[in-house]
Amino acid sequence: MLKKLFYFIGLMSFLMFWSSCRKDFNFTPSSGQLSFSKDTVYLDTVFTNIGSSTYNLKVYNRSSDNIAIPSIRLSNGLASNYRLSVDGMAGKEFENVELLAHDSLYIFIETTVDINNYASTNGRFLYTDAIEFGSGNSIQSVPLITLVKDAVFIYPNRDNTTKVIETLTLNVDGQPTETDLQGRELLPEELHFTNEKPYVIYGFAAVPSGETLIIDAGARLHFHANSGLIVKEGASLQVNGSYSNDQDLLENEVIFEGDRLEPQYADVPGQWGTIWLYDGSIDNNINYATIKNATIGILSDGNPNDTNDKLHISNTQVYNSSSFGILGRNTSISGENVVLNNAGLSAFAGTIGGKYNFTHSTIANYWSGSFRQFPALLLNNYVLDENNNATLADLTEANFNNCIVYGNDNPEFILDEVEDAAVVFHFKFDHCLLKFDNSSNAFTGPNYDFSDILLYNSNTFNEDPDFKDPQNNQLIIGENSAGINQGLSDFATQVPLDILNVDRTTSPDLGAYQHITFQ
Numbered sequence: 001m002l003k004k005l006f007y008f009i010g011l012m013s014f015l016m017f018w019s020s021c022r023k024d025f026n027f028t029p030s031s032g033q034l035s036f037s038k039d040t041v042y043l044d045t046v047f048t049n050i051g052s053s054t055y056n057l058k059v060y061n062r063s064s065d066n067i068a069i070p071s072i073r074l075s076n077g078l079a080s081n082y083r084l085s086v087d088g089m090a091g092k093e094f095e096n097v098e099l100l101a102h103d104s105l106y107i108f109i110e111t112t113v114d115i116n117n118y119a120s121t122n123g124r125f126l127y128t129d130a131i132e133f134g135s136g137n138s139i140q141s142v143p144l145i146t147l148v149k150d151a152v153f154i155y156p157n158r159d160n161t162t163k164v165i166e167t168l169t170l171n172v173d174g175q176p177t178e179t180d181l182q183g184r185e186l187l188p189e190e191l192h193f194t195n196e197k198p199y200v201i202y203g204f205a206a207v208p209s210g211e212t213l214i215i216d217a218g219a220r221l222h223f224h225a226n227s228g229l230i231v232k233e234g235a236s237l238q239v240n241g242s243y244s245n246d247q248d249l250l251e252n253e254v255i256f257e258g259d260r261l262e263p264q265y266a267d268v269p270g271q272w273g274t275i276w277l278y279d280g281s282i283d284n285n286i287n288y289a290t291i292k293n294a295t296i297g298i299l300s301d302g303n304p305n306d307t308n309d310k311l312h313i314s315n316t317q318v319y320n321s322s323s324f325g326i327l328g329r330n331t332s333i334s335g336e337n338v339v340l341n342n343a344g345l346s347a348f349a350g351t352i353g354g355k356y357n358f359t360h361s362t363i364a365n366y367w368s369g370s371f372r373q374f375p376a377l378l379l380n381n382y383v384l385d386e387n388n389n390a391t392l393a394d395l396t397e398a399n400f401n402n403c404i405v406y407g408n409d410n411p412e413f414i415l416d417e418v419e420d421a422a423v424v425f426h427f428k429f430d431h432c433l434l435k436f437d438n439s440s441n442a443f444t445g446p447n448y449d450f451s452d453i454l455l456y457n458s459n460t461f462n463e464d465p466d467f468k469d470p471q472n473n474q475l476i477i478g479e480n481s482a483g484i485n486q487g488l489s490d491f492a493t494q495v496p497l498d499i500l501n502v503d504r505t506t507s508p509d510l511g512a513y514q515h516i517t518f519q
Helices: 002-021 489-494
Strands: 041-047 055-061 067-074 082-086 089-091 093-099 103-111 124-133 140-149 152-154 167-172 175-185 199-201 204-207 212-216 220-223 228-231 236-240 254-258 272-277 284-287 289-292 294-301 311-321 324-343 348-359 362-365 377-380 382-384 390-392 395-401 404-407 413-416 428-430 467-469 474-477
Touching: 041 055, 041 103, 067 082, 082 093, 089 093, 093 103, 103 124, 103 140, 220 228, 228 236, 254 272, 289 294, 294 311, 348 382, 377 395
Parallel strands: 041 140, 152 199, 175 204, 199 220, 204 228, 212 236, 220 254, 228 272, 236 284, 254 289, 272 294, 284 311, 289 311, 294 324, 311 324, 324 348, 324 362, 348 377, 348 395, 362 404, 377 413, 395 428
Antiparallel strands: 055 103, 067 093, 067 124, 082 089, 082 103, 124 140, 167 175, 382 390, 467 474
């Protein structure tokens, strides 16, 4: 105890001595010698009335003196649409902000702009302001710039507290059932999406039974978190994109993505829900579309025996899906020039049986997130209930012609059949490039008998497709691809042009692309 007492007395003496010797900090007004991490802060692009991400500006005092910045303010003052946070304090004007020698501080910046308050050009308005530092003749400023885009907003009705209260009624087992799925049915005047303005959707927008949603070439659809599109029973979706001459702008494609336009969100999976082709929806067609950053790109339920297929999809890319790129559940899908990649589970899954036919398509998965347990392509014929009992259904067709099925794992296709004499499990890979290394003999049974030409005809296994940049969804094949000239001409004549409008009928390559020489 005595030792602790002496220690305490000694510590107190030191602190008193240090305190008596310390000089108080002196701050002199800054004289325009601040440095900044950016000359201009670009807050990128936002939709009207949707808040931006938070951006930052770092302010440096590189001098040997402690300074006080007399004023930090927005040029437009309290009327500015920008918001600041300086040293944890929110506001638009700050006085006598102290900054030690050789020290720095962060300023955080956000904005929300109503484009209707300004004159816009082609639905766009460049909103600007500046942060001013100092006063009098020593003012320094950093410009702020934001591009604001007008849009058509579709969202459920709200009460006075802005809480979404409208939910969808869906047909469940033949009965109208109110769900907890937030959203509403599209009105008659909303059933034609044009390319004049982007569409921003909150909640699920539902195509009513008996109606068709038509989406024009060049249209842009943006979905908020947990939002999407539902095509109800008896309804149809017609996505009428067309080939784009500029493969960077994709001016004629229909693009489905999230509603955050900042560059850091460009390739983030799982930003929105799905395009849900509900059980009983019919004659759905998607041509020249890009569907990215969803949870499930397309979810297709039911209608396994539709003569015209429930979904026909062509010249379309689906990528960066946090779960599945395309998930079919006892449904019917046909596709040509389809490119699937980067899914947290499978790029394509045909489950609970169904009917699937893909020609000249690239089904890949180069997911770089957490460990992936599912292959790029999954087929099965069952669903399990809560007691682990299986309900089986026919896989009447699953044909993959002149396709590539590949990825960064092994194997990249699995045929998960529960055998039963009462159901069929029909599939065939014909002239495909496949990733499946079974050297460990982990997969056995007739479904993996690669010598059976009724199941596997003229396929190439485990050779490099030479994709340009698969991690970044560029699945064009190069001049060293194992898929060059390996396609069957009969299939190529069914799809004579590749996804980039290149003729493939003379010497067809496998997958959605004819090969190129990489620059």
